[in-house]
Amino acid sequence: MNITDFFLFGILPLLGLAVLLLFIRFLIGPSLADRVIALDLMITVGIGIIVVYSIINDQPTFMDIAMILALIAFLGTLSFSYYLKQKAREDE
Amino acid sequence: MSDFIIALLSTLGTLFILLAALGMLRMPDFYLRVSVATKGGSLGVGLILIAAAIYFSDFGMTTRALAILFFILITAPVSAHLLGRVAYLSKIELWEKTSRDDLRGRYEREKLELKGKKREDEEDEEENSENGQS
Numbered sequence: 001m002n003i004t005d006f007f008l009f010g011i012l013p014l015l016g017l018a019v020l021l022l023f024i025r026f027l028i029g030p031s032l033a034d035r036v037i038a039l040d041l042m043i044t045v046g047i048g049i050i051v052v053y054s055i056i057n058d059q060p061t062f063m064d065i066a067m068i069l070a071l072i073a074f075l076g077t078l079s080f081s082y083y084l085k086q087k088a089r090e091d092e
Numbered sequence: 093m094s095d096f097i098i099a100l101l102s103t104l105g106t107l108f109i110l111l112a113a114l115g116m117l118r119m120p121d122f123y124l125r126v127s128v129a130t131k132g133g134s135l136g137v138g139l140i141l142i143a144a145a146i147y148f149s150d151f152g153m154t155t156r157a158l159a160i161l162f163f164i165l166i167t168a169p170v171s172a173h174l175l176g177r178v179a180y181l182s183k184i185e186l187w188e189k190t191s192r193d194d195l196r197g198r199y200e201r202e203k204l205e206l207k208g209k210k211r212e213d214e215e216d217e218e219e220n221s222e223n224g225q226s
Contacts, residue, residue, distance in 0.1 A: 003095045014106045018113035025116045033179040041129040045109055048140045055147050063156045070163050077171040081178045088182035
Protein backbone atom coordinates (compact mmCIF):
# COMPACT_ATOMS: atom_id res chain seq x y z
CA MET A 1 0.00 0.00 0.00
CA ASN A 2 1.37 3.32 -1.03
CA ILE A 3 1.96 6.00 1.59
CA THR A 4 -0.07 8.47 -0.47
CA ASP A 5 -3.05 6.08 -0.51
CA PHE A 6 -2.69 5.63 3.23
CA PHE A 7 -2.88 9.38 3.76
CA LEU A 8 -5.75 9.77 1.31
CA PHE A 9 -7.95 6.93 2.60
CA GLY A 10 -6.77 6.53 6.20
CA ILE A 11 -5.75 9.85 7.68
CA LEU A 12 -7.84 12.39 5.80
CA PRO A 13 -11.32 10.90 6.61
CA LEU A 14 -10.44 10.72 10.32
CA LEU A 15 -9.40 14.37 10.31
CA GLY A 16 -12.63 15.22 8.52
CA LEU A 17 -14.57 13.31 11.20
CA ALA A 18 -12.76 15.36 13.87
CA VAL A 19 -13.78 18.59 12.12
CA LEU A 20 -17.37 17.33 11.98
CA LEU A 21 -17.44 16.60 15.73
CA LEU A 22 -15.96 20.03 16.43
CA PHE A 23 -18.57 21.63 14.22
CA ILE A 24 -21.33 20.00 16.29
CA ARG A 25 -19.79 21.58 19.40
CA PHE A 26 -19.56 24.86 17.48
CA LEU A 27 -23.29 24.70 16.77
CA ILE A 28 -24.56 23.59 20.20
CA GLY A 29 -21.97 25.35 22.39
CA PRO A 30 -23.86 26.95 25.29
CA SER A 31 -21.69 30.07 25.53
CA LEU A 32 -19.68 32.17 23.10
CA ALA A 33 -16.40 31.02 24.67
CA ASP A 34 -17.28 27.40 23.80
CA ARG A 35 -17.73 28.42 20.18
CA VAL A 36 -14.46 30.34 20.15
CA ILE A 37 -12.45 27.42 21.51
CA ALA A 38 -14.18 25.04 19.05
CA LEU A 39 -13.28 27.39 16.19
CA ASP A 40 -9.68 27.57 17.40
CA LEU A 41 -9.37 23.79 17.46
CA MET A 42 -11.07 23.58 14.05
CA ILE A 43 -8.39 25.86 12.56
CA THR A 44 -5.67 23.78 14.25
CA VAL A 45 -7.12 20.62 12.69
CA GLY A 46 -7.29 22.56 9.41
CA ILE A 47 -3.53 23.11 9.62
CA GLY A 48 -3.14 19.34 9.96
CA ILE A 49 -5.43 18.78 6.95
CA ILE A 50 -3.39 21.23 4.85
CA VAL A 51 -0.17 19.43 5.79
CA VAL A 52 -1.66 16.02 4.91
CA TYR A 53 -2.96 17.47 1.63
CA SER A 54 0.49 18.78 0.75
CA ILE A 55 1.91 15.29 1.39
CA ILE A 56 -0.76 13.68 -0.82
CA ASN A 57 -0.21 16.06 -3.75
CA ASP A 58 3.56 16.36 -3.14
CA GLN A 59 3.25 20.14 -3.15
CA PRO A 60 5.50 21.63 -0.44
CA THR A 61 4.19 25.14 -1.14
CA PHE A 62 1.00 24.50 0.88
CA MET A 63 3.01 24.52 4.12
CA ASP A 64 3.35 28.32 3.87
CA ILE A 65 -0.43 28.61 3.93
CA ALA A 66 -0.52 26.42 7.04
CA MET A 67 1.93 28.81 8.72
CA ILE A 68 -0.19 31.85 7.87
CA LEU A 69 -3.31 30.04 9.09
CA ALA A 70 -1.64 29.36 12.46
CA LEU A 71 -0.89 33.09 12.76
CA ILE A 72 -4.44 34.11 11.90
CA ALA A 73 -5.92 31.57 14.34
CA PHE A 74 -3.89 33.02 17.20
CA LEU A 75 -4.85 36.60 16.33
CA GLY A 76 -8.52 35.62 16.04
CA THR A 77 -8.59 33.93 19.44
CA LEU A 78 -6.79 36.92 20.96
CA SER A 79 -9.28 39.43 19.60
CA PHE A 80 -12.24 37.24 20.60
CA SER A 81 -10.97 37.02 24.17
CA TYR A 82 -10.48 40.80 24.22
CA TYR A 83 -14.06 41.24 23.03
CA LEU A 84 -15.37 38.85 25.70
CA LYS A 85 -13.40 40.73 28.35
CA GLN A 86 -14.87 44.06 27.28
CA LYS A 87 -18.34 42.54 27.31
CA ALA A 88 -17.79 41.17 30.84
CA ARG A 89 -16.63 44.64 31.91
CA GLU A 90 -19.74 46.26 30.47
CA ASP A 91 -22.04 43.73 32.14
CA GLU A 92 -20.73 44.61 35.58
CA MET B 93 11.43 2.15 6.95
CA SER B 94 10.87 5.86 6.45
CA ASP B 95 7.32 5.14 5.23
CA PHE B 96 6.65 3.13 8.37
CA ILE B 97 7.80 5.99 10.63
CA ILE B 98 5.69 8.50 8.66
CA ALA B 99 2.60 6.29 8.88
CA LEU B 100 3.11 5.68 12.61
CA LEU B 101 3.56 9.36 13.47
CA SER B 102 0.64 10.55 11.37
CA THR B 103 -1.67 7.83 12.73
CA LEU B 104 -0.78 8.76 16.31
CA GLY B 105 -1.35 12.43 15.56
CA THR B 106 -4.70 11.75 13.92
CA LEU B 107 -5.83 9.64 16.87
CA PHE B 108 -4.87 12.43 19.28
CA ILE B 109 -6.80 14.98 17.20
CA LEU B 110 -9.81 12.66 17.06
CA LEU B 111 -9.69 12.17 20.83
CA ALA B 112 -9.48 15.95 21.30
CA ALA B 113 -12.54 16.47 19.09
CA LEU B 114 -14.43 13.73 20.95
CA GLY B 115 -13.48 15.31 24.26
CA MET B 116 -14.70 18.68 23.01
CA LEU B 117 -18.04 17.06 22.32
CA ARG B 118 -18.30 14.99 25.51
CA MET B 119 -16.73 17.08 28.28
CA PRO B 120 -19.28 18.60 30.66
CA ASP B 121 -17.60 21.94 31.31
CA PHE B 122 -15.98 24.81 29.41
CA TYR B 123 -12.72 24.61 31.37
CA LEU B 124 -12.36 20.86 30.79
CA ARG B 125 -13.01 21.48 27.10
CA VAL B 126 -10.26 24.10 26.95
CA SER B 127 -7.85 21.68 28.61
CA VAL B 128 -8.66 18.85 26.18
CA ALA B 129 -8.55 21.08 23.11
CA THR B 130 -5.18 22.64 23.90
CA LYS B 131 -3.27 19.49 24.80
CA GLY B 132 -4.78 17.08 22.30
CA GLY B 133 -4.84 19.51 19.39
CA SER B 134 -1.28 20.76 19.67
CA LEU B 135 0.14 17.28 20.26
CA GLY B 136 -1.74 15.79 17.30
CA VAL B 137 -0.87 18.54 14.84
CA GLY B 138 2.72 18.47 16.07
CA LEU B 139 3.03 14.76 15.30
CA ILE B 140 1.53 15.27 11.82
CA LEU B 141 3.98 18.12 11.19
CA ILE B 142 6.94 15.94 12.23
CA ALA B 143 5.65 13.25 9.84
CA ALA B 144 5.54 15.84 7.02
CA ALA B 145 9.08 16.97 7.85
CA ILE B 146 10.32 13.36 7.58
CA TYR B 147 8.36 12.82 4.34
CA PHE B 148 9.74 15.82 2.46
CA SER B 149 13.24 15.45 4.04
CA ASP B 150 14.29 18.82 2.69
CA PHE B 151 15.99 21.57 4.69
CA GLY B 152 13.44 24.24 3.81
CA MET B 153 10.44 22.01 4.50
CA THR B 154 11.84 20.78 7.79
CA THR B 155 12.44 24.36 8.85
CA ARG B 156 8.90 25.32 7.90
CA ALA B 157 7.35 22.37 9.72
CA LEU B 158 9.39 23.07 12.84
CA ALA B 159 8.48 26.77 12.65
CA ILE B 160 4.76 25.94 12.53
CA LEU B 161 5.21 23.43 15.37
CA PHE B 162 7.09 25.99 17.47
CA PHE B 163 4.46 28.62 16.79
CA ILE B 164 1.58 26.30 17.75
CA LEU B 165 3.37 25.20 20.91
CA ILE B 166 3.94 28.85 21.86
CA THR B 167 0.49 30.21 21.07
CA ALA B 168 -1.89 27.41 22.13
CA PRO B 169 -1.32 27.77 25.91
CA VAL B 170 -1.48 31.57 25.66
CA SER B 171 -4.85 31.58 23.90
CA ALA B 172 -6.21 28.85 26.20
CA HIS B 173 -5.18 30.84 29.27
CA LEU B 174 -6.74 34.03 27.90
CA LEU B 175 -10.02 32.30 27.09
CA GLY B 176 -10.17 30.48 30.43
CA ARG B 177 -9.51 33.70 32.35
CA VAL B 178 -12.13 35.62 30.39
CA ALA B 179 -14.63 32.78 30.83
CA TYR B 180 -14.09 32.83 34.58
CA LEU B 181 -14.56 36.59 34.61
CA SER B 182 -17.80 36.40 32.64
CA LYS B 183 -19.10 33.83 35.16
CA ILE B 184 -19.36 30.76 33.03
CA GLU B 185 -20.31 28.06 35.51
CA LEU B 186 -18.04 25.24 36.57
CA TRP B 187 -19.15 21.64 36.49
CA GLU B 188 -21.25 20.81 39.54
CA LYS B 189 -18.87 17.98 40.51
CA THR B 190 -15.83 20.27 40.56
CA SER B 191 -14.09 19.55 43.85
CA ARG B 192 -12.29 22.86 44.43
CA ASP B 193 -12.20 26.35 43.00
CA ASP B 194 -9.05 28.17 44.05
CA LEU B 195 -10.10 31.47 42.50
CA ARG B 196 -13.43 31.74 44.35
CA GLY B 197 -13.72 35.24 45.78
CA ARG B 198 -10.24 36.26 44.68
CA TYR B 199 -11.20 38.26 41.58
CA GLU B 200 -12.03 41.93 41.76
CA ARG B 201 -14.92 41.97 39.34
CA GLU B 202 -14.91 45.72 38.77
CA LYS B 203 -11.26 45.99 37.76
CA LEU B 204 -11.12 42.49 36.22
CA GLU B 205 -7.85 41.88 38.02
CA LEU B 206 -6.64 39.06 40.20
CA LYS B 207 -6.60 40.02 43.82
CA GLY B 208 -3.20 38.88 45.05
CA LYS B 209 -2.07 38.32 48.59
CA LYS B 210 -0.09 41.57 48.61
CA ARG B 211 -3.22 43.59 47.82
CA GLU B 212 -5.08 42.00 50.74
CA ASP B 213 -2.23 42.96 53.08
CA GLU B 214 -2.38 46.54 51.84
CA GLU B 215 -6.13 46.64 52.46
CA ASP B 216 -5.62 45.32 55.98
CA GLU B 217 -2.98 47.96 56.66
CA GLU B 218 -5.28 50.66 55.39
CA GLU B 219 -8.11 49.43 57.62
CA ASN B 220 -5.76 49.32 60.61
CA SER B 221 -4.51 52.85 60.00
CA GLU B 222 -8.06 54.15 59.59
CA ASN B 223 -9.11 52.50 62.84
CA GLY B 224 -6.10 53.98 64.60
CA GLN B 225 -6.93 57.48 63.38
CA SER B 226 -10.57 57.27 64.40
